[in-house]
Amino acid sequence: MHNLCSATQNVAAMPKKLWQPKVETEEHPLLTVNGVSKYYGDRAGCLHVSFDLYPGEIVGIVGESGSGKSTLLNCISGRLSPTYGSVNYQQENGDLCNVHEAPEHLRRMLMRTEWGYVHQHPRDGLRNNVSAGANIGERLMGVGMRHYGNIRSKATDWLERVEISKNRMDDLPRTFSGGMQQRLQIARNLVSNPRLIFMDEPTGGLDVSVQARLLDLLRELVAEMGLAVVIVTHDLAVARILAHRLMVMRGGHVVESGLTDQVLDDPHHEYTQLLVSSILQV
Secondary structure, rough: OOOOOOOOOOHHHHHOOOOOOOOOOOOOOOEEEEEEEEEEEOEEEEEEEEEEEEOOOOOEEEEOOOOOHHHHHHHOOOOOOOOEEEEEOOOOOOOEEEEOOHHHHHHHHHHOOOEEEOOOHHHHHHOOOOOOHHHHHHHHHHHOOOHHHHHHHHHHHHHHHHOHHHHHHHOOHHOOHHHHEEEEEEHHHHOOOOOEEEEEEEOOOOOOHHHHHHHHHHHHHHHHHHOEEEEEEOOHHHHHHHOOEEEEEOOEEEEEEEEEHHHHHHHHHHHHHHHHHHOOOO
């Protein structure tokens, strides 16, 4: 047996989100994923995945380890090239960018400015040999800020927003707890006011109490800033709290998708039913 939900929460008892599901309008999608497939030799990482992501919408991708959710996230975010399919992003200037055909410098620019990527392990998303303030300051310099005083003031504001004392501004991230490192990584990503955030198991490996506070913080910031988010998680409690829509993956395929509460309260696919009941044969 394998329990894919948080050991401390029952899916049916999870708190509801503080906002209503995003209603699609005539607004253009921010991100369009069309038939994305990724093969590793003869093995499929993900197969024929398509969906649209609208501004201000949060899409969750769930499934057990090896289901293909991380492969899909890396293809969507341009960190991995799909074998087939395309990912198109509507830039802030109105231009449509084919993520995988775009030149490397454009993808790097997007990741510095309009996108963010929150890793499961903060060490992968922070520069651990520079101070907490410098981690945030580097992102600000990436969007053109040059005045040292303004950079430091903005970094101080963001440390306080993610509940890190401004007295820790000059400390190295390795001196922080795991939860503090993750909050610092979030500040580093959000300080530039991005439009789209990718999250890979952002609460993974944290104690339950630390997870709860981090989820509260993420929910507040995402709603306040109107961010579009693609979040990968194995924890259905996290998906319930954060995501408007849910995609359930198994063996590289999306086996069920829909509004999060509908998928979790009335799952149709047998695999989703097993996830919700926290019982999987392995």
